[in-house]
Amino acid sequence: MFSGSNPATDAHYNSSATDPLVHYGRHFGRTVHALCNFQALLTNGILRMGELADTPEENFTAERVSYFPAEERREHRVFQELLKSVAGLEERLMHGGDDEVDAVAELASIPFFCVCKVICLSHISRQLTKGASGARGDDTKSLKGSVLNWITPKGQNLIPPLARNIKVDHGFHHERTGALLCPAGLDWSNSETKAKLKSSEIIVTGDQWPLFLYADYHYDPEDPWNGLFRSALLVCAYRHVFTSPSSVDREPKATRSGNARIHGMTRVTLPSIAYIAMQIRFSLTSSPVFSRTDTVTDSERFYNSVLDVFEDPDEKQEVNDLIIWWNR
Structure with missing residues (x-):
């Protein structure tokens, strides 16, 4: 999966002129959590570190985790991944020097943080956000034309053709993109269903997964995992x-390392699959600008619904089989 190299990589963001946090943020957004509110993640994570300071991590995992809501458990896991991903971040958060004057989060009024001064929280979250948002924007732009190439049958043209810079004719307004975006379980070939999707009489929410996620774009209602995330x-x-x-x-032609190699990535991660699925879904829609709060594309709900399934204990075997398939 990770052979070859990429002419449009994160190499520029790994230079001495760029804050390393931006570099880390780009990879973190692609592989751990794409729509992360870093300010809230860091603030809540620091508070939780204080709360769990005397609890061994293994005890937290086995005992304490059940007391937190599912969303908070995910946030804690994401925070732990961030600490592992960014060298020196925990030390910088907990013991920053007074010369770091960008922003200060003073939590001395809280008993278990009475001696803890968190420096530069806003700066850190701002740089990580800059990296994650920048990578997402770069990928959205880069994939726009490529996705059209991939969905066009070899040796043929799409009829009518799809514009590359204007998306008004994408989504359910075009036969090809509409078929790929059609929710599994609905029949795009049914003229009534197609008309209702085009007119928005049928509203598609983010937790209704599209057919492009499935191998050969075929959904098996008797076995929903058959081909899922393997297209x-x-x-x-x-x-x-x-x-x-x-x-x-x-046909590798570039000379610089690809994004996976730049960041030392050797295996596919589940959140990175969700990230790519979100990017493709947006590329196929008629929405011109990506927004996590856009209720039309409903990208945030889609992304989170995929993560929910990946983290569901009842789906563990199927998810394990999926990650083995991707890393084969």
């Missing part, structure tokens, strides 16, 4: 972002 379109987009655009056709 050729997902694989192409994943290679495009993490390895190189040229690696999609297995």
